[in-house]
Amino acid sequence: MISLRNILALFAIMLSTNMMAQKKKPFSISGTAGVSYEYYGLNRNPSSWTGFYPRKPWNQVRFTFAPEIKFGKNFSLPLNVNLSTKATNFAGPYSGIGKQSFAQYITNPMNSIGANPKYKWAELQLGTQYLNYSNLSTGDIGVFGAGFDLRPGDFLIKFFTGLSQQSVNFFTGPPATTGAYKRRNWMFQFGKAEEGKYEVTMNFAKGKDVLSSLITPPPFIKPQEGFTTSFVTKIFFAEKWYFNFEGAHSYYTKDLLQPLDIAGKSFKPFIEAHTSTVRDWAGESAIGRKSKNFDIGAKIKYIGAGFHTPGYPFLLPDRLDYTLNTRINAWKNKTNIVASIGQRVNNVKSTTLRAKQFIGNINWFTQFNEQWNLNVSFNNFGFQSAGGINPYGIKNVSNDFGINPSYTWNNEKVVHLLSLNYNYSKYDERDVITGAVTSNNTHTALLTYIPTFLTKDVTPDFSFMYFYNQLPGFKLTLITLSSGLSMPFAKKKATFRGQLQYNFSKTNTFKNNNNLVASCTIDWKLSKKLTWNNFISSNYFKYGNEIIPNGANYLESNIRTGLQYRFGK
Amino acid sequence: MKKLIFISLFTLVTLTGFTQLNVTLFVNATPPGTLSEWGNRKDVLTYLVNYRASGAILQVKIKTEIKLNDGTVAATTDLANARTITLADGNNLFSAADVLPLGAMIFNGKYKTTFRSTGKLPSDNYQICVTLVNPVDYTPISEQRCRNFYLAALQLPIPVMPANEMTLSQEKAQTAIIFRWTPVVPRPSTPVVYHIQVFQVLPDQKPMQAFRSNLPVLDNAVTGTTQYIWQPQLSMLSFMQPADSSANNAAGITFIWTIRATDASGNPLNDGNINYDGRAEPAVFFVKPGGDHPVQSKRKTKKN
16 A cells, blocks of 8 residues: 555655756656645544445545656656555445555556556557547446557557456445456457548447455355447538447447357357357447537437347346437527437347337526526436336426526626526326326526626635425425635735535424534645645534434534645746 | 156155145346356245155156247256256255256247357246155146246446547536446346446556446435436546646546446346446546537447
8 A cells, every 4th residue: 555655755756856847958757746634523422323425535645747758759657646544445446445456556546547648640548548539349448557559640550458456355344345356458459540531430348357366255245247339430421410329239248257169159259158158149329410500410329128238237138219409509609509309228138128218308507688598408218117016107298497597787896696596396207006296396496696807816706595395294495695715815826715504404393403614725825836735624513303302413523634736837 | 666666656656745735935026137147146046845744755856837828938948958856854955056946947939049159048028846755656746826027127327428449528527427328228127226327547557457446436226217427526637647647738638437236125126237246338428628529439448
């Protein structure tokens, strides 16, 4: 584990490197570096009450080092180092990990250490890289390893290999560790592209868990292997039109511990079929026209029920989405309309349980004159599915309507902005057993006033919000009063920005809850390149009598201080 | 002649064995849709064979058929490739891995196509029938036991509101954010617990990086409904976020959220989910001064 002392030492070395670099002309550095310490505190009263959980680690040190070093015209070396001292993994393969080995530390998604030296069209990729080859092959995972991105002429040749997760042994705890197999990833792309004209690529992505990587394998997580091939084409034509298409095929073994499947179709040498291997197709396509005042586009996306790719582990399979969207600017750009309409079908392969989801929204903004603006929006989505073994099918419908007029006026000293925002939301859910429909209605009203002083440096803002939610047997009222203030001081070398927020909430006939959130930042420019950033926040919440123990309360406190250095001129 | 003696002896042993075998089949009425998961779970299928041998050894094969209510056979055991099992005296317990060895099952017609591509069978009411047969001529040596079950491919929730890449008003979001999602389909017989989890994306993080590495700013469970009103109690001003104090407030704050579906005991609903954690595909939303805007674009990550 890298300690705080080591991080600070590293930070000092980086700063001195920068100072040396500035003395040599063909050698330049830009970018930033920073180190910060964050304290988090949570006091619950009574202390035995556990109704509110900590949202941050008690102490955390973060180090950022992201310079781009340039040697002459053709060679550049961007570095990207982000390190934190304490593991906070909650979801994913490192979930619950406490003490980490060095290998686990550097491959933990909370950290990244990467370098991308580039000479003309050849780029070497080292360390942690989040590479997006295409929408259906790989793009959602960070891989620690090595590879390259070559672009000779119009050609594209990319390759990367490494680990997307280190092995983590299962441990019942406390604290419990979910556990994960070590996963190796490979990705390869080749193709041809000309910017603004076309792109044609073939993509290959593979991931495989290492069976022998664990001493205590997780009981509920199985080692996996996947291989995906995709073909992408993008064409831009007639200046404003575009057409994109991607077709992909995947093989995915959900459990490598299950026996090989002789009858199953393997794709050797890339993947050998087991009895848990599935293979399926996915595809997406879009066509549209983009211009200054008018956009129109249509998209369709199909993900087969057995389509899984190592590069997008959370991709939801078995669905078909199609949407039509448009944007219109009119009336000398004083009216802007953005609208979309579409449908998602889930369980496409299951004829008896196919679920349909309709989504439509429109947002209409008009500036009538220099004083008056009006924004109107409407969102709708509906979800419907057959009942299966239940007497009634699922049917959920949501409708949201919003209207937001704003008025601006000014004199020689102040510009005033007054904005009112009202939103009505209705959400109906049908019970699949009784068929009864529950309506969940919400009214939201927000009034904001912002005076901008033309002769002073003080900028305050004020807002009031009323929120009311009602469904049978339940009522929730929220009222928020909020005010902010921003002002420079110390001969404009420092800036203070603060916010005070009071929340009143009341559920049914229970006594109301009270909440006060106060936060401020002070940013001090120590020199042209070095800034000292400070943040202090506290959140006090006191329950009425809706929970036991009555009157329970908590105080969250958060203090952060850090230095940020900007390289270059 | 030798062959005739062998067949006679074998028939004798078989007939004797029939009377000495008591078989019982337990099948979960709503097993996972993904057939390969049957073998990983003990509660899906149990086949109990009580064999009173008085010292004699009996070798058998398990013949399994999956049928629809109208008698259409969706899958049957390829007995030539099925494993020969030696029964021990007393109770012999077999799980789904023994009774439904996917490597030795023959799927028919559209069921073959669906199984090969998805690992599942189309949602429907099925019947599973199991018989012990002799390993030489496949004649039955036990009574056939059949059980009905309903197979449905479980779909995890989809985050609907805030939609992916939607921008919320900073002034409203600091008081309350309404989350809505689609329910688990089909609705399981036991209540589904939806754990709504929200992660703040720090300025130097990718959304998926934050999802896999940060503590959630919200982790709350709701049962039965698909809406949750969150009172964040957080400063939603972007210059108050870590490592970005000098940021322009207009840049906003990014969050990534998901729904984790579990049963009442906290076990994730995992049918076919390759992450084994019951988490839905996460969605990203932004909180910025000004207002609620519809989805800006569909992509979550910038192409490199």
